[in-house]
Amino acid sequence: MTGPLEGKRVLSIAVNLPGPAAVARLASWGASVTTVLPPTGDPLEHFALAYFDELHEGQAIERLDLKSDAGRARLDELLAETDVFVTSSRPSALARLGLDHAAVSGRHTQVCQVDIVGHSGDDAETAGHDLTYQAAAGLVRDGRMPATTVVDLAGAERAAGEAAAALVERARTGQGCRREVALADLAHMMARPVVHGLTVPDGLLGGALPVYDVYAASQGHVALAALEPHFTARLLTALELDPADLTRQRLEQVFASRTALAWQQWAHEHDIPLAAVTSPSA
Template sequence: MSESTGSTPGERGPLDGVRVVSVAINLPGPAAVARLAGQGASVVTVLPPSGDPLGHVAPDYFDELHAGQEVRTLDLKSPDGRAELEQLLAEADVLVTSSRPSALIRLGLDHASVSGRHTRLCQVDIVGHPGEEAEIAGHDLTYQAVEGLVRDGQLPSTTAVDLAGAERAAAEAAAALVARERTGRGVRREVALSDVAATLARPVVHGMTRPGGPLGGAVPVYAVYAASEGHVALAALEPHFAVNLATALGIGPEELTHDRLAAAFAERPATEWQEWARERDIPLAAVAEV
């Protein structure tokens, strides 16, 4: 994986010895258990006969998120599939799901049923909406849209809610294990993706990233500028970074305006500006063209 997942090869992670079973498909669940695996947990991912949609649309990403895991295909609607899953749950510490409550009830995987059979098993249920609204359909795009994170009619550049939800689910799994140590019984933790979207939207609600806000274009030293080739992202918010920038450009701090910076950055390619900035301790990066 390109991102750090925690432990380095050969090192025992903090979740070494923890056994995780996941029946969660799509993105939040796999990303969550990949984080747990990166912290040392052993993971068995159970897929339905149809597979994981993520594996069909982005097979390389699917493989990345399931590296080091055991992946089994089970038909949980069949007695044999259910029996094999029960064997896995009997030895597991954490169960991760991402289905609606009604689907879990039909499979006998709702926490009320599971906890009766496996009293020490912790359960993390990733749902779209909290509580009684958990049956409402949704995806990353709709959660972002409701919270004002979809702008100008454009699709988001990444599935921010799914991935932030995965991080929250991994944290809730760790919290559930701590709670179990105190009580001796497994607990259920719910992660509602709509709540995650609301959390991500707080900088918007408070005006920080709205158009014209301090992180939305109002501050010249926190902006994106066109270079002679490509663009640069400048984030010299702290006064000492702004002083470094002004000094490096040979201008006074009062001259750090949008127009003056736009004219300066237009003189070189973005990649050259990035190297220039690193040598002078200025937070600036070339904008990657994907």
């Protein structure tokens, strides 16, 4: 089987995380990818080389100084053969390099440009990163650092989707187009479960339900998510509990009797959504 983007060419000048993760997704769909890095490289390359390598597997990498005439000329050669062009710079920076959509489309009408930006509209030049987007959206709690760069990665998935949508539009119109992904807007979207009270402390998915919570086992912890009535009924039957016993205190007693991994195996056998809490793995 071939990927849905087989035969399409992607060119990226996006560094850090959202752009490379988006381009990795496009590559997984069969696109041929060339990533252009500045002479100093990608910050991710210096901070987490293994992750950088993972995101750029199978791609062609060129290092160009886009502030030089030679670098811009080489990029223009690549753009002539490009279907999707991915950027992650502020609009003013792209304009200085002649890489804003108006300039690129004037030279290469076939290019579908996906610009990943921090903020949309009048705030397009405002500096930011995943942490500030999460903080402004209300996703940073109790002064603790987020567990992962959820906005960057959500932005990557959105950018890949926008690239696919742009190609569909081009197939209809015969012209390339521009799609924008604003990370701050994505953070706002990711915060909607909090805004609507679903995941706040003691919210429906924030600890209010005994069947949707994290419990200490004799070794480790388990995450129980028996949310639907049929899973709740199955949990009661498997644990031989009456509905009146389905309290947090009773479940704390029950789960303390085995290890997290033993409970995970038990849950698999009884078709109950429960998983041992583990550390991220490669």
